Amino acid sequence: MSDQLKRVAIVGSGNWGSTIAKIVGTNIAKFNTYEQEVRMYVYEEIINGRKLTEIINQEHENIKYLPGHKLPQNVVAYSDVVEAVEDADILLFVIPHQFVERVCNIIKSRVKKTAFAVSFSKGFYVSQDKRVELLSTVISQLLELPCYVLMGANIASEVAGGSFCEATIGSRNYEHGQLIKSLIQTNEFRLVIKPDTEVIEVLGALKNIVAVAAGFSDGLGYGDNTKAAVIRLGLKEMVKFCEEFFPGHHPHIFLESCGVADLVTTCYGGRNRKVAAAFVKTGKDIKILEEEMLNGQKLQGPDAAAEVQQWLKQRGQANHYPLFVAVHEICERRLEPTALIDALRNHPEFW
Numbered sequence: 001m002s003d004q005l006k007r008v009a010i011v012g013s014g015n016w017g018s019t020i021a022k023i024v025g026t027n028i029a030k031f032n033t034y035e036q037e038v039r040m041y042v043y044e045e046i047i048n049g050r051k052l053t054e055i056i057n058q059e060h061e062n063i064k065y066l067p068g069h070k071l072p073q074n075v076v077a078y079s080d081v082v083e084a085v086e087d088a089d090i091l092l093f094v095i096p097h098q099f100v101e102r103v104c105n106i107i108k109s110r111v112k113k114t115a116f117a118v119s120f121s122k123g124f125y126v127s128q129d130k131r132v133e134l135l136s137t138v139i140s141q142l143l144e145l146p147c148y149v150l151m152g153a154n155i156a157s158e159v160a161g162g163s164f165c166e167a168t169i170g171s172r173n174y175e176h177g178q179l180i181k182s183l184i185q186t187n188e189f190r191l192v193i194k195p196d197t198e199v200i201e202v203l204g205a206l207k208n209i210v211a212v213a214a215g216f217s218d219g220l221g222y223g224d225n226t227k228a229a230v231i232r233l234g235l236k237e238m239v240k241f242c243e244e245f246f247p248g249h250h251p252h253i254f255l256e257s258c259g260v261a262d263l264v265t266t267c268y269g270g271r272n273r274k275v276a277a278a279f280v281k282t283g284k285d286i287k288i289l290e291e292e293m294l295n296g297q298k299l300q301g302p303d304a305a306a307e308v309q310q311w312l313k314q315r316g317q318a319n320h321y322p323l324f325v326a327v328h329e330i331c332e333r334r335l336e337p338t339a340l341i342d343a344l345r346n347h348p349e350f351w
């Protein structure tokens with residue numbers, strides 16, 4: 001009997017990974033079609049002399065990445081990623097984008113042939129020969145399974161605390177889309193399924209670049225009008241990027257949670273914004289600030305800016321995306337933060 005029950009595994013246990021574990025662990029109790037244990041891969045570390053996996057399994061709280069929120073007892077932490085995923089039918093990837101390929105290479109011959117994956121990670125992947133790809137493509141190709149996405153205006157601690165919010169599932173497979181929705185939707189976290197999987201994922205990566213720009217603007221002391229300009233011109237570049245490189249999507253996709261809503265929340269409340277503002281105010285490097293301010297959590301925006309710069313250069317298109325390019329150049333200290341305002345002032349929008 002137990003063999004027929006579906007198993008869900010979560011790859012990742014950071015701020016968002018632990019939040020997704022809290023939701024899925026709670027929701028799964030409603031179904032008799034799933035194994036109740038939800039395995040969560042935890043990148044092991046020692047906290048006050050104790051293993052993080054041990055703390056999570058004994059205290060049911062990820063005290064480092066999601067403090068103050070109890071996890072359901074059926075969420076079980078595993079430090080061995082193969083053990084965490086090997087019997088799973090549904091793999092939820094919630095790790096920072098820089099670790100996706102490495103983890104997939106470890107588990108690639110060990111996942112069920114019939115499994116499918118969902119990526120919650122926001123970012124791109126750059127191969128050694130400098131090709132830029134979607135994370136869902138990397139997961140799908142390395143593991144030889146379909147990979148869908150879930151993106152939205154979701155600051156993890158707010159979602160974990162039960163504040164109302166929404167997100168977008170990208171899936172062209174009806175049955176899998178519905179399964180994902182049933183596992184993750186709650187009364188306070190409402191989900192819409194859309195078929196524009198690639199664009200949904202791209203928006204999740206690009207908005208982090210705009211959030212860095214919003215942080216620069218805040219750090220420079222500009223107010224809400226300037227931030228609104230950053231958001232609008234950033235959105236214009238996001239839309240142009242999607243239309244140019246991922247044509248064929250529904251034009252209203254930008255109005256979903258994965259589009260304008262995620263952009264707004266990240267530009268006001270996200271980690272990328274916060275660290276970018278501190279970069280301007282303190283003059284310290286982004287990497288140093290990430291370590292000082294985020295307690296192990298990872299930024300995605302500066303890397304995404306580098307990845308997009310790479311993508312645009314390969315296609316001779318960098319001149320058409322001045323905000324994206326300025327963010328990268330400022331992060332790399334080739335331009336002063338005030339260059340962001342020049343990029344806005346001279347944006348092709350005003351030509």
Ligand SMILES: NC(=O)c1ccc[n+]([C@@H]2O[C@H](COP(=O)([O-])OP(=O)(O)OC[C@H]3O[C@@H](n4cnc5c(N)ncnc54)[C@H](O)[C@@H]3O)[C@@H](O)[C@H]2O)c1
Pocket residue numbers: 012013014015016017018042043044065094095096097099120121122123154155156157296297298299300
């Ligand atoms: N936090 C949010 O509010 C939020 C919301 C939506 C989407 N996301 C996206 O979810 C993804 C995961 O972010 P997060 O917030 O859960 O993580 P996080 O930034 O809170 O934590 C970093 C995680 O990376 C792990 N890690 C460190 N080194 C590692 C290694 N070498 N190999 C594997 N793992 C390692 C840490 O143990 C930790 O779990 C990101 O792409 C992010 O953009 C985050």
Ligand SMILES: O=P(O)(O)OC[C@H](O)CO
Pocket residue numbers: 122152153154155156208211262265266269270271272273299300
């Ligand atoms: O904290 P950030 O900047 O990584 O953004 C978090 C989420 O992506 C918001 O949806």
